[in-house]
Amino acid sequence: MTTDPGSGSALRLSGITKRFGAFTANDRIDLDIAWGEVHALLGENGAGKTTLMRIVTGLYQPDEGTMSLDGTPVSFRRPEQALRAGIGMVHQHFTLVPTLTELENLAMAPAGVPWRNGRAAARRRAAEVEAATGLRIAPDRLVSDASVGERQRLEIVKLLCRGARLLIFDEPSAALSPGEWDELAKLMRRLAAEGHAVVLISHKLSEVFAVADRWTVLRGGAVAGTGDIAGSTPEQLVTLMVGESLAPRRERAPAAPGEPALVVRELNVERHPDGPQALEDVDLDVRAGEIVGIAGVAGSGQAELVETVLGIRPALSGSVELAGRRLERRTPAGFYAAGGALIPEDRHHVAVIGGMTLGENINLRALRQAPLARRGRIDLRAARQRAVRLAAEYEVRATGESQPMARLSGGNQQKAVLARELSTEPLLVIAVQPVRGLDVRATEFVYRRLTEHRDRGGAVLLISMDLDEVIALSDRIAVLAHGRIRGVLDAGEATRARIGALMTSSEVTA
């Protein structure tokens, strides 16, 4: 089937409703996606965006409503049916097999689809996709050796090889470097120009305004509005999403740093045994009452720094001190006992336990302390009350504290992690990409919480690929490139240009 750019309605949803028990996640949604456009789907955490796209891609079935593709009614009971009709989703959590090569991943076809399996066919299709879109894969590279951006590219090539014409991107920039995002933005425009339809789910309005043609905002499961990007402003869309206008961010008071909280000295860490070093002679100080940001592109050594401080990765040499205590045999338990806390980057594998309830997840760090621990037992009533109070304070939207964590929307899971890690008043919080997946209001909320933590005398080590975030939040910024600290700047002197210059310099200036 071929498509003409701008040849009218691709996918039309009418009155789509989806309930989970008594909760209505999608409420009579009408949505029109046209061939040749990039359509941004916006809304706060829990607004119903993912649920709607799961219906479109055959993962969920609607309770009410109809869908049509190219004017013909469709209903999908399985994702393969949607893909066969040309609808594919680039997930946040990729669906690739890391131990196979890129070509082998392309060659695997799900059961029940008509494509020929096999490498020769996959190679031919990949060549066709490259000719049409410029997207090139590395056929013989193991997926486990590919960067996040390269894996995402393979996901897209896979969908295009399988004939996807309508592509849904779910927060695609979350783990990308600015350069990788620029590439992806160009690709989305190219796909639209060739007649595909692109749906972009994103919380970053700067990205939406850079690539989208039209927008639809969901609020509380229903459509709050739809329109053209041209003639709209980010403020209008935020107001539609939130239901009110957001107060401007408050000016931050200057930091009043106190005693050193985290002291790292001459830390050397290798990436693989006998491989290149991930960290080289890293010195870093984070004092009580300040936020120190680490600026650097993904893969500069940030993960290794966190893992080493936490004690899950050995160091070749160097020392780590927390609250004046040298962490000799580092273990995560020792890190927490010394007053550390971590907001990890990987929510799904590290930060939450999906099979446990929201309340259990929130209380995980408080179980050994009063008032939850009483004579060697956990006071379940106190635990429930604490979870309910913290869920409300951190604005976690859920049906209750007993809702399984895996059933919360991604942003609400992240808020629960913050509630757990900040509520025990740690001395040092290591926050890695703390607002990943959060909507605008929740992002402001997290920024405020981290700043308040600092103002109460806590220390924060902020690790983020988002330079604007690092500049906005940090009192001092350490620039990390290729495993070395290239310089440390005070907030007042930290500009994108100066940080960028340090990232690319070969000199170590501090």
Ligand SMILES: Nc1ncnc2c1ncn2[C@@H]1O[C@H](COP(=O)(O)OP(=O)(O)OP(=O)(O)O)[C@@H](O)[C@H]1O
């Ligand atoms: N399988 C499920 N069972 C029960 N409730 C669910 C289920 N899936 C989603 N929900 C609820 O439906 C609501 C909408 O969730 P959804 O994931 O669609 O939101 P979203 O707009 O994608 O949010 P985010 O931006 O945080 O990803 C949430 O309140 C969520 O808790």
